[in-house]
Amino acid sequence: MPANTDIYNLPERSLRLFKILVEHFIQDGQPVGSRTLARDSDLDLSPATIRNIMADLEDIGLLQSPHTSAGRVPTAKGYRFFVDSLLRVSELTHNEIRRIEEELSASEDTQALLMRTSNMLSDITKLAGIVMLPKQEQHALRQVEFVSLSDNRVLVILVFNNNEIQNRIIHTARRFSPGELQQASNYLVETYAGKDLMTVRKELVRELERMKQNVTSIMTSAIEIAQQAFTKEPIRDDFVVAGQTNLMDIAELCDVERLKKLFDSFNQKRDILHLLEQSAHAKGVQIFIGEEAGYDVLDNCSVVTSPYESEGQILGVLGVIGPTRMHYERVIPIVDITAKMLGSALNSNN
Amino acid sequence: MPANTDIYNLPERSLRLFKILVEHFIQDGQPVGSRTLARDSDLDLSPATIRNIMADLEDIGLLQSPHTSAGRVPTAKGYRFFVDSLLRVSELTHNEIRRIEEELSASEDTQALLMRTSNMLSDITKLAGIVMLPKQEQHALRQVEFVSLSDNRVLVILVFNNNEIQNRIIHTARRFSPGELQQASNYLVETYAGKDLMTVRKELVRELERMKQNVTSIMTSAIEIAQQAFTKEPIRDDFVVAGQTNLMDIAELCDVERLKKLFDSFNQKRDILHLLEQSAHAKGVQIFIGEEAGYDVLDNCSVVTSPYESEGQILGVLGVIGPTRMHYERVIPIVDITAKMLGSALNSNN
DNA sequence: TTTTGCACTCTCGCCATGAGAGTGCTAAAT
DNA sequence: ATTTAGCACTCTCATGGCGAGAGTGCAAAA
Numbered sequence: 162m163p164a165n166t167d168i169y170n171l172p173e174r175s176l177r178l179f180k181i182l183v184e185h186f187i188q189d190g191q192p193v194g195s196r197t198l199a200r201d202s203d204l205d206l207s208p209a210t211i212r213n214i215m216a217d218l219e220d221i222g223l224l225q226s227p228h229t230s231a232g233r234v235p236t237a238k239g240y241r242f243f244v245d246s247l248l249r250v251s252e253l254t255h256n257e258i259r260r261i262e263e264e265l266s267a268s269e270d271t272q273a274l275l276m277r278t279s280n281m282l283s284d285i286t287k288l289a290g291i292v293m294l295p296k297q298e299q300h301a302l303r304q305v306e307f308v309s310l311s312d313n314r315v316l317v318i319l320v321f322n323n324n325e326i327q328n329r330i331i332h333t334a335r336r337f338s339p340g341e342l343q344q345a346s347n348y349l350v351e352t353y354a355g356k357d358l359m360t361v362r363k364e365l366v367r368e369l370e371r372m373k374q375n376v377t378s379i380m381t382s383a384i385e386i387a388q389q390a391f392t393k394e395p396i397r398d399d400f401v402v403a404g405q406t407n408l409m410d411i412a413e414l415c416d417v418e419r420l421k422k423l424f425d426s427f428n429q430k431r432d433i434l435h436l437l438e439q440s441a442h443a444k445g446v447q448i449f450i451g452e453e454a455g456y457d458v459l460d461n462c463s464v465v466t467s468p469y470e471s472e473g474q475i476l477g478v479l480g481v482i483g484p485t486r487m488h489y490e491r492v493i494p495i496v497d498i499t500a501k502m503l504g505s506a507l508n509s510n511n
Numbered sequence: 512m513p514a515n516t517d518i519y520n521l522p523e524r525s526l527r528l529f530k531i532l533v534e535h536f537i538q539d540g541q542p543v544g545s546r547t548l549a550r551d552s553d554l555d556l557s558p559a560t561i562r563n564i565m566a567d568l569e570d571i572g573l574l575q576s577p578h579t580s581a582g583r584v585p586t587a588k589g590y591r592f593f594v595d596s597l598l599r600v601s602e603l604t605h606n607e608i609r610r611i612e613e614e615l616s617a618s619e620d621t622q623a624l625l626m627r628t629s630n631m632l633s634d635i636t637k638l639a640g641i642v643m644l645p646k647q648e649q650h651a652l653r654q655v656e657f658v659s660l661s662d663n664r665v666l667v668i669l670v671f672n673n674n675e676i677q678n679r680i681i682h683t684a685r686r687f688s689p690g691e692l693q694q695a696s697n698y699l700v701e702t703y704a705g706k707d708l709m710t711v712r713k714e715l716v717r718e719l720e721r722m723k724q725n726v727t728s729i730m731t732s733a734i735e736i737a738q739q740a741f742t743k744e745p746i747r748d749d750f751v752v753a754g755q756t757n758l759m760d761i762a763e764l765c766d767v768e769r770l771k772k773l774f775d776s777f778n779q780k781r782d783i784l785h786l787l788e789q790s791a792h793a794k795g796v797q798i799f800i801g802e803e804a805g806y807d808v809l810d811n812c813s814v815v816t817s818p819y820e821s822e823g824q825i826l827g828v829l830g831v832i833g834p835t836r837m838h839y840e841r842v843i844p845i846v847d848i849t850a851k852m853l854g855s856a857l858n859s860n861n
Numbered sequence: 862t863t864t865t866g867c868a869c870t871c872t873c874g875c876c877a878t879g880a881g882a883g884t885g886c887t888a889a890a891t
Numbered sequence: 892a893t894t895t896a897g898c899a900c901t902c903t904c905a906t907g908g909c910g911a912g913a914g915t916g917c918a919a920a921a
Contacts, residue, residue, distance in 0.1 A: 194915085196913085212914085212915065212916075229916095231914070231915095328678075417770070421756050576883090580881085580900090
């Protein structure tokens, strides 16, 4: 009789063994052989029996062996099965929770808070932390300030409800006096405060239309300036990575080629961003296993993510990047709780 | 007669050979033997003669051989002598100059400009670019704005003459109304605009003294707020590094241990900052050779720096980090001209 | 169904070997 | 006096053989 090919109908014993094997491999990165497994499992089986079981698990695709005489390691599919069905996450200690809480005490502006979060994640997991910054599109404008610089340049300061602050410099057609700027600012706050940027832009277009008919509007200059101030999208980072160097300590990534590719992809942002966005609308913690997800820069890597939200609205995604062979049972709750606490920290920030 | 031990009295011929050797080694990183040197030098000498000369150069301490049968490589002292006395920098092409000019066209705020500069440096040299951010202490305050956030939190926006913008959030003893904030802002700009932060702080202390005598001053609240706003030093980066991953391509640094140490020192900032500060008050381009300067994280590395200044005042330092075996003749003029252009870009930015 | 026994395979570290590169020294040549 | 040729010597590095160790798969026994 051929081995059972349905991973969900595996006999209890095989599951136990598989779990122990994965844990063992996560622990020390060496392929696990039948002897070791026989010794370390509480099942009282001989290596031979275990070999048979492992052969079955290999047939199903959960295991593979690097070469004939080297024990087994989990495949991507194996990891997937492990984290989805077998893993029990561990409780965090009070100390750890307090640590996270303290780091996320909201006292400064959003940008700084998110950086601290990323640092904290990397520090506590000894892996690379990653925090995607919220698109401020969704946030309501609170305040607009103009500061006249030399010539025709005007500094625009936008403050959003989530405490995010944006500075932009625009070039105006003519020089505006401080008075004009003050007036414009007042008008804009009055008219647009509480609306998000997208809405503001739309309404501005309409306003501009109306202006063409009624040239005498005293708010001509305000609209003119605003047009520029709100349109120009400032270059801003999409996410912050911290603790990249932690990854250099990890045996299976200790290859300059690999590391370079990985670090480059942090800089280019594209791949990582794509991955993060995928998980933006999932609920709770998600786990990406590199080879499975088809990101070749993430070979031998896993990414554990969770969206964070405030007032029911998803703001962004945070997580941890590390080797596929990571301590999921610790990392998952850390990412989970960090996301939640960041959410409420941002909440209390309004 | 023993070999001449004074490097400045070396015969012309030895100098020529030494220069060619260093250039050769910089080119392809392999120790250079007498055969190669005999072939590549235009001097018509046999390998044996060259061996004698090389032995002399080794005695003086300019060369060393990794092992008996491996040709010679320059020592730190050798590099020093090379860059100080032998090197002729090459002219930059018009394209390169235009490239630098374009990248440094000042249009946004200082922070962004400096980041672009760092990126440009790394990109153009294929090494790591580094730009130290100016201490804003020296810059005159131009504008102060307050934005009331929830509860007792106030967002402080400081704009300096060099277009640097700083955001800080402070906690006040009580809630201030927008009107009060506006008034405070007006007063502070009126009183302190044009002065640098250090001065402002000093004067504020005096003001506070006076206030104690004359409690009726209408500007009590302004001073109160300002006290906090100007005292709290925001956490800000000291320098930005770009193109770290370029260093991973370089053969002699292709060792994860080394790279980790190096990258870590970028993150911890301490060592690098110390080094940069050293060159802050030197004129023009300076070259640090890792082992010579005693920074062990910089083994096999050199740092080429130049201070940049605007209106005769040194604002900071920028430069490039790469292997000791780098193309100085190209890197030096690049760093030089970048520093000058950044200076004038910041100048035109006022 | 499990276990024992055994032949087989693959990796890895070790050592010897030899080619290649470059040196230093001495003696000859210029 | 300087330069060159010759030569023995040293060191690295790539190669291949070898044996130990680890682990497997299979067949036969329990």
